Amino acid sequence: MDSDRFKIIGTFVVIFLVLCGYFYLTQGRQNIQQTKIQKQQQLEKFQNNSQVSTESAVDTSAEKKSGIYYKVHVAGEVKNPGVYSLDSTDRVIDAIEIAGGNTENADLDRINLAEYIKDGEKIRVPSISERTSSSNNLFGNYDLNSNKIEDIISDSVNTNSYNLNSKSNSELVNINTATVSKLEELPGVGATIANSIVSYRQENGGFKSIEEIKQVPRIGDKTYDKLKDLITVD
Numbered sequence: 001m002d003s004d005r006f007k008i009i010g011t012f013v014v015i016f017l018v019l020c021g022y023f024y025l026t027q028g029r030q031n032i033q034q035t036k037i038q039k040q041q042q043l044e045k046f047q048n049n050s051q052v053s054t055e056s057a058v059d060t061s062a063e064k065k066s067g068i069y070y071k072v073h074v075a076g077e078v079k080n081p082g083v084y085s086l087d088s089t090d091r092v093i094d095a096i097e098i099a100g101g102n103t104e105n106a107d108l109d110r111i112n113l114a115e116y117i118k119d120g121e122k123i124r125v126p127s128i129s130e131r132t133s134s135s136n137n138l139f140g141n142y143d144l145n146s147n148k149i150e151d152i153i154s155d156s157v158n159t160n161s162y163n164l165n166s167k168s169n170s171e172l173v174n175i176n177t178a179t180v181s182k183l184e185e186l187p188g189v190g191a192t193i194a195n196s197i198v199s200y201r202q203e204n205g206g207f208k209s210i211e212e213i214k215q216v217p218r219i220g221d222k223t224y225d226k227l228k229d230l231i232t233v234d
Helices: 002-062 092-098 130-136 149-165 191-204 210-215 221-227
Strands: 069-076 082-087 122-125
Touching: 069 092, 082 092, 092 122, 210 221
Parallel strands: 069 122
Antiparallel strands: 069 082
16 A cells, blocks of 8 residues: 555656656746847847948938039030039039049040039030140130130130121120020020020110120120120110
Protein backbone atom coordinates (compact mmCIF):
# COMPACT_ATOMS: atom_id res chain seq x y z
CA MET A 1 0.00 0.00 0.00
CA ASP A 2 2.78 2.37 0.96
CA SER A 3 4.70 1.44 -2.18
CA ASP A 4 1.71 2.32 -4.33
CA ARG A 5 1.45 5.67 -2.59
CA PHE A 6 5.13 6.33 -3.18
CA LYS A 7 4.72 5.43 -6.83
CA ILE A 8 1.82 7.86 -7.18
CA ILE A 9 3.74 10.59 -5.37
CA GLY A 10 6.80 9.89 -7.51
CA THR A 11 4.72 10.08 -10.64
CA PHE A 12 3.36 13.50 -9.62
CA VAL A 13 6.87 14.70 -8.79
CA VAL A 14 8.13 13.62 -12.22
CA ILE A 15 5.18 15.28 -13.93
CA PHE A 16 5.79 18.45 -11.88
CA LEU A 17 9.46 18.51 -12.81
CA VAL A 18 8.63 17.98 -16.49
CA LEU A 19 6.12 20.82 -16.40
CA CYS A 20 8.62 23.09 -14.66
CA GLY A 21 11.23 22.29 -17.28
CA TYR A 22 8.77 22.97 -20.06
CA PHE A 23 7.71 26.33 -18.63
CA TYR A 24 11.34 27.25 -18.00
CA LEU A 25 12.30 26.52 -21.59
CA THR A 26 9.21 28.30 -22.94
CA GLN A 27 9.85 31.35 -20.78
CA GLY A 28 13.46 31.40 -21.88
CA ARG A 29 12.48 31.38 -25.52
CA GLN A 30 9.99 34.17 -24.93
CA ASN A 31 12.64 36.25 -23.20
CA ILE A 32 15.02 35.73 -26.09
CA GLN A 33 12.32 36.64 -28.60
CA GLN A 34 11.36 39.71 -26.57
CA THR A 35 14.99 40.80 -26.46
CA LYS A 36 15.24 40.49 -30.25
CA ILE A 37 12.06 42.54 -30.69
CA GLN A 38 13.38 45.28 -28.39
CA LYS A 39 16.68 45.42 -30.25
CA GLN A 40 14.83 45.63 -33.58
CA GLN A 41 12.63 48.43 -32.26
CA GLN A 42 15.68 50.34 -31.01
CA LEU A 43 17.35 49.92 -34.41
CA GLU A 44 14.26 51.16 -36.25
CA LYS A 45 13.99 54.13 -33.88
CA PHE A 46 17.63 55.02 -34.53
CA GLN A 47 17.13 54.78 -38.31
CA ASN A 48 14.00 56.93 -38.12
CA ASN A 49 15.81 59.56 -36.07
CA SER A 50 18.65 59.58 -38.62
CA GLN A 51 16.18 60.00 -41.46
CA VAL A 52 14.43 62.86 -39.65
CA SER A 53 17.80 64.53 -39.09
CA THR A 54 18.63 64.22 -42.78
CA GLU A 55 15.24 65.57 -43.82
CA SER A 56 15.63 68.44 -41.40
CA ALA A 57 18.99 69.29 -42.93
CA VAL A 58 17.40 69.31 -46.38
CA ASP A 59 14.53 71.44 -45.14
CA THR A 60 16.98 73.89 -43.58
CA SER A 61 18.74 74.22 -46.92
CA ALA A 62 15.42 74.70 -48.69
CA GLU A 63 14.48 77.47 -46.27
CA LYS A 64 17.17 79.58 -47.87
CA LYS A 65 14.92 79.91 -50.94
CA SER A 66 12.75 83.02 -51.05
CA GLY A 67 9.61 81.37 -52.40
CA ILE A 68 9.33 84.19 -54.95
CA TYR A 69 9.50 82.86 -58.50
CA TYR A 70 10.74 84.62 -61.63
CA LYS A 71 10.03 83.74 -65.25
CA VAL A 72 13.25 83.43 -67.23
CA HIS A 73 13.77 82.65 -70.91
CA VAL A 74 16.79 80.34 -71.34
CA ALA A 75 18.04 80.15 -74.93
CA GLY A 76 21.10 79.46 -77.01
CA GLU A 77 23.41 76.51 -76.37
CA VAL A 78 21.27 74.64 -73.82
CA LYS A 79 19.68 71.23 -74.26
CA ASN A 80 16.10 72.29 -73.52
CA PRO A 81 15.62 76.00 -74.28
CA GLY A 82 12.41 77.58 -73.07
CA VAL A 83 10.74 79.67 -70.36
CA TYR A 84 11.22 78.44 -66.79
CA SER A 85 10.14 79.47 -63.30
CA LEU A 86 13.04 79.82 -60.88
CA ASP A 87 13.40 81.10 -57.35
CA SER A 88 14.44 84.75 -57.15
CA THR A 89 17.61 83.70 -55.31
CA ASP A 90 18.77 81.46 -58.17
CA ARG A 91 21.68 82.33 -60.43
CA VAL A 92 22.40 81.97 -64.13
CA ILE A 93 24.02 78.56 -63.58
CA ASP A 94 20.74 77.34 -62.00
CA ALA A 95 18.78 78.53 -65.05
CA ILE A 96 21.13 76.64 -67.37
CA GLU A 97 20.85 73.47 -65.29
CA ILE A 98 17.04 73.56 -65.22
CA ALA A 99 17.12 73.90 -69.01
CA GLY A 100 18.92 70.55 -69.25
CA GLY A 101 22.46 71.90 -69.02
CA ASN A 102 24.69 73.39 -71.68
CA THR A 103 25.56 71.73 -74.99
CA GLU A 104 29.07 70.77 -76.07
CA ASN A 105 29.20 73.86 -78.26
CA ALA A 106 28.45 76.27 -75.40
CA ASP A 107 30.98 78.97 -74.59
CA LEU A 108 30.41 79.41 -70.85
CA ASP A 109 33.45 81.65 -70.41
CA ARG A 110 31.57 84.49 -72.07
CA ILE A 111 28.69 84.67 -69.58
CA ASN A 112 28.58 85.30 -65.84
CA LEU A 113 27.32 82.05 -64.34
CA ALA A 114 27.24 83.51 -60.82
CA GLU A 115 24.94 86.41 -61.67
CA TYR A 116 21.51 86.47 -60.02
CA ILE A 117 18.56 86.01 -62.36
CA LYS A 118 16.06 88.80 -63.07
CA ASP A 119 12.35 88.47 -63.71
CA GLY A 120 11.51 88.47 -67.41
CA GLU A 121 15.10 88.36 -68.62
CA LYS A 122 16.46 86.27 -71.46
CA ILE A 123 19.59 84.28 -70.71
CA ARG A 124 21.31 83.23 -73.91
CA VAL A 125 24.26 80.85 -73.81
CA PRO A 126 26.55 81.72 -76.75
CA SER A 127 28.29 79.15 -78.93
CA ILE A 128 32.02 78.70 -79.35
CA SER A 129 31.69 79.54 -83.04
CA GLU A 130 30.50 83.05 -82.17
CA ARG A 131 33.84 83.80 -80.56
CA THR A 132 35.46 83.90 -84.01
CA SER A 133 33.32 86.84 -85.03
CA SER A 134 34.73 88.89 -82.16
CA SER A 135 38.04 89.08 -84.04
CA ASN A 136 36.25 91.27 -86.60
CA ASN A 137 35.69 93.85 -83.85
CA LEU A 138 31.97 93.16 -83.90
CA PHE A 139 31.74 93.67 -80.16
CA GLY A 140 33.84 96.82 -79.88
CA ASN A 141 34.51 97.58 -76.22
CA TYR A 142 31.67 95.47 -74.83
CA ASP A 143 32.39 93.18 -71.90
CA LEU A 144 32.23 89.65 -73.31
CA ASN A 145 31.66 88.29 -69.81
CA SER A 146 28.34 90.09 -69.67
CA ASN A 147 25.20 88.02 -69.37
CA LYS A 148 23.61 90.06 -72.16
CA ILE A 149 25.69 88.66 -75.00
CA GLU A 150 22.57 88.34 -77.16
CA ASP A 151 21.90 92.08 -76.77
CA ILE A 152 25.53 92.86 -77.65
CA ILE A 153 25.30 90.90 -80.89
CA SER A 154 21.88 92.32 -81.71
CA ASP A 155 22.89 95.89 -80.90
CA SER A 156 26.10 95.71 -82.92
CA VAL A 157 24.52 94.17 -86.01
CA ASN A 158 21.32 96.19 -85.90
CA THR A 159 23.10 99.47 -85.18
CA ASN A 160 25.48 99.01 -88.10
CA SER A 161 22.63 98.01 -90.39
CA TYR A 162 20.36 100.87 -89.36
CA ASN A 163 23.14 103.45 -89.55
CA LEU A 164 23.80 102.47 -93.16
CA ASN A 165 20.16 102.50 -94.17
CA SER A 166 18.56 105.03 -91.84
CA LYS A 167 18.31 107.76 -94.45
CA SER A 168 16.72 105.52 -97.04
CA ASN A 169 14.60 103.46 -94.62
CA SER A 170 11.02 104.73 -94.86
CA GLU A 171 9.54 102.14 -92.53
CA LEU A 172 9.67 103.72 -89.08
CA VAL A 173 8.40 101.95 -85.97
CA ASN A 174 5.41 103.71 -84.43
CA ILE A 175 6.03 103.47 -80.69
CA ASN A 176 2.36 104.27 -80.03
CA THR A 177 1.05 101.25 -81.92
CA ALA A 178 3.92 98.76 -82.28
CA THR A 179 3.64 95.38 -80.62
CA VAL A 180 6.18 94.10 -78.11
CA SER A 181 7.76 91.81 -80.69
CA LYS A 182 8.06 94.71 -83.17
CA LEU A 183 9.66 96.94 -80.54
CA GLU A 184 12.19 94.19 -79.74
CA GLU A 185 13.52 94.53 -83.29
CA LEU A 186 14.86 97.97 -82.44
CA PRO A 187 18.52 98.20 -81.37
CA GLY A 188 19.03 98.19 -77.62
CA VAL A 189 15.44 97.11 -76.93
CA GLY A 190 14.92 93.74 -75.30
CA ALA A 191 11.78 92.16 -73.91
CA THR A 192 11.91 94.12 -70.64
CA ILE A 193 12.27 97.53 -72.29
CA ALA A 194 9.67 96.69 -74.94
CA ASN A 195 7.12 95.84 -72.24
CA SER A 196 8.02 99.04 -70.39
CA ILE A 197 7.34 101.08 -73.55
CA VAL A 198 3.90 99.49 -73.92
CA SER A 199 3.12 100.05 -70.22
CA TYR A 200 4.19 103.70 -70.40
CA ARG A 201 2.02 104.54 -73.41
CA GLN A 202 -0.98 102.78 -71.84
CA GLU A 203 -0.58 104.70 -68.59
CA ASN A 204 0.08 108.08 -70.23
CA GLY A 205 -2.20 107.98 -73.24
CA GLY A 206 0.58 107.48 -75.76
CA PHE A 207 3.79 109.31 -76.63
CA LYS A 208 3.48 112.94 -77.70
CA SER A 209 6.97 113.00 -79.24
CA ILE A 210 9.76 110.56 -79.89
CA GLU A 211 11.89 112.33 -77.22
CA GLU A 212 9.33 111.27 -74.61
CA ILE A 213 10.56 107.69 -74.95
CA LYS A 214 13.46 108.69 -72.68
CA GLN A 215 10.92 108.75 -69.84
CA VAL A 216 10.70 104.96 -70.10
CA PRO A 217 12.94 103.21 -67.51
CA ARG A 218 16.31 102.03 -68.84
CA ILE A 219 16.17 104.25 -71.95
CA GLY A 220 18.82 106.93 -71.67
CA ASP A 221 20.49 109.26 -74.12
CA LYS A 222 22.71 106.52 -75.52
CA THR A 223 19.78 104.24 -76.35
CA TYR A 224 17.73 107.18 -77.62
CA ASP A 225 20.48 108.10 -80.08
CA LYS A 226 20.14 104.61 -81.57
CA LEU A 227 16.35 104.91 -81.79
CA LYS A 228 15.60 108.49 -82.82
CA ASP A 229 15.99 107.90 -86.57
CA LEU A 230 14.00 104.65 -86.46
CA ILE A 231 10.86 105.55 -84.52
CA THR A 232 7.85 107.80 -84.92
CA VAL A 233 4.72 108.73 -82.98
CA ASP A 234 2.59 109.55 -86.08
